[in-house]
Amino acid sequence: MRINRHFLELKDSYLFRRIAQEVAAYKSANPTADLVRLGIGDVTQPLAPAVVDAMAQASRELGVRETFRGYDDGGVGYDFLRSAIARYYAARGVAVSDDEIIVSDGAKSDLGNILDIFADDSLALIPDPVYPAYVDTNVMSGRRVAYVEGSERNDFLPAPQDVPDGVTPDVIYICSPNNPTGAVYTRDGLKAWVDYANAVGAVILFDAAYEAFVQDETLPRSIFEIDGARTCAIEICTLSKIGGFTGVRCGYTIVPRELTDADGNALLALWRRRQTTKFNGVSYVTQRGAEAVFSDDGLAQCRANISYYLENARIIGGALQSLAIPYRGGTNSPYIWFTVPNGDSWAYFDRLLREKHIVGTPGAGFGQRGEGYMRLTAFGQRDKVEEAAKRLTDN
Amino acid sequence: MRINRHFLELKDSYLFRRIAQEVAAYKSANPTADLVRLGIGDVTQPLAPAVVDAMAQASRELGVRETFRGYDDGGVGYDFLRSAIARYYAARGVAVSDDEIIVSDGAKSDLGNILDIFADDSLALIPDPVYPAYVDTNVMSGRRVAYVEGSERNDFLPAPQDVPDGVTPDVIYICSPNNPTGAVYTRDGLKAWVDYANAVGAVILFDAAYEAFVQDETLPRSIFEIDGARTCAIEICTLSKIGGFTGVRCGYTIVPRELTDADGNALLALWRRRQTTKFNGVSYVTQRGAEAVFSDDGLAQCRANISYYLENARIIGGALQSLAIPYRGGTNSPYIWFTVPNGDSWAYFDRLLREKHIVGTPGAGFGQRGEGYMRLTAFGQRDKVEEAAKRLTDN
Structure with a gap:
């Protein structure tokens, strides 16, 4: 073969x-080292009680013939969950219809699999630095990649004028709030990308994974808050952060009906076909848990967790501030992004691990322009975060 | 774009x-019609009590900080589940190691996604008739497809000598027990394919979804029961049938370490890389439920469900027999496959729906060579199956 x-x-x-x-x-060489893990963006707060109850109840339903459920018809998500998601958007004035929402096992899957619906020789425009799976999934399928630079010059928020000369992308990745830099686009910032995408006929893949961290109400949490986005954008989101679902696995992708290629082929129909052919839906138990995230009780409980993580971010930020290390993020984002000494992020990763027993993520892992920076996450448990802050400031 | x-x-x-x-x-035009659905291969028996208990317990664990779990490290499945699967194989004398097993949300996902690791211009050899997703996933990615014919001549068990002249496949699909025909390869039948694949350097994708239905102990349930399979085969399986997991979503793929291309690139490493980049693991709750399927209690309860479905198959088969309609399958398989009048399976589908209020699956949906046949599934509830048998035999 x-x-x-x-x-x-x-x-x-x-x-x-x-x-x-x-x-x-x-850890194996230093078994007694008490490591504080602020590396991977994994949550630590338990699931909200409303979610746990819904999932335990759904498990029991599957054990009774009358309430047993098999395949989720078509594998695109139960109506109860798709309408709960639509209401979550409607509550902030964003109209998406249930049938434009396709439920999945997570944003990482959708971000990778969505490439199936685009031509093999598509050119992807990817911010640098950014979540590395964007690049890897394009490389894996032999697609061309061009980068648009994020740096202190543009506050790590690349704009259309930063697109390199001669590059006309087919697909544009935007992650806001950004992983790893914590930068968040303004409405005007996103509007510039929407206008650009509509002008060149590109599709924006908008990764909204961290939308629940946006506290500043002037900042957009969905690309569909922006006029013109329905003809150029797909939004991919996850419950991993809002609901703490990293181990429960649920996400969704919104493809507006208006989004077509030049021949009028609807991308919604293509994505639906991709999913119904190569996917068979999300666990009923997970979908009931997800529905509970978007209930009034669930949202209140989940938002308390978000506040907890944002307080963690404030503590880490405070430690960096007291060391006079400039940093970004941490206010509308769970990520803290700061400059490392000597510009070598893997060396600093090692030093932090060995000297402070803190696990971070080297900026170089997010792209060439991430070199010189470090990402810390606010997803730890409070006592661990406080311990990390203490270790950072102790000499 | x-x-x-x-x-x-x-x-x-x-x-x-x-x-x-x-x-x-x-149904919408005839709202009072009491339809019996023997079409889609979806289960109807509730989950085993051991599974329900494990899932409800896992849900509660996620609500407590000390037992909360986030990402399944690497997304390839928890050790507890991979070792339970390895033991399930070991119990019938098949040695696969935990790290050759990669857990997923289902066989349909893996069967589609596994193509990512093969060259774009790979030639797939696909039985006709067969589960239609094999063809669709190849067509979607622009891969070439050749068919190997199943028919009464070869008992719907195509052999290497049936491969059309001039066809040298890269990837060979085998589904045994077969969907839709219910045919099951013997060890010699599979050995012929293993020898052929090793000779031409092809990979067999062995779909073992229905293995739990095999009652005849002389028939193989895994490709890895066959000498030589470890250098040419990947096995893809699901808990949908053995555990009734169509709504819970869990499957696994086994890639032997010895399976490499001519340059020594290990397919296990490629598949692991694909999954860790474009997938983020299966719900912890689902994985605990899956572990329970393979426990002693779970297996006993699941096997009782399999027996229930096989008795359904016997009832449907009995009805066909009394009508002197020859059929296949139904003994080591949940599927019954029979010849339709006039050779037009969509017409017969319509007739069965309108006259008998029974939903079947037209053979033409499984490929050109499926035309002239009908598939009924044994996954219904007993009273419905008995009602269908009565309607079939009533004039």
């Missing part, structure tokens, strides 16, 4: 696996 | 969606 040789072009192993391996090796 | 135009080459909509639409239309 012949393998897909594009896999051999991938750099090292996937960032977070590499970090896990390096940490495991250190 | 430019879409993947291969999607436009797909026939109609996905088979089971089309059936659902036709049934919904009939």
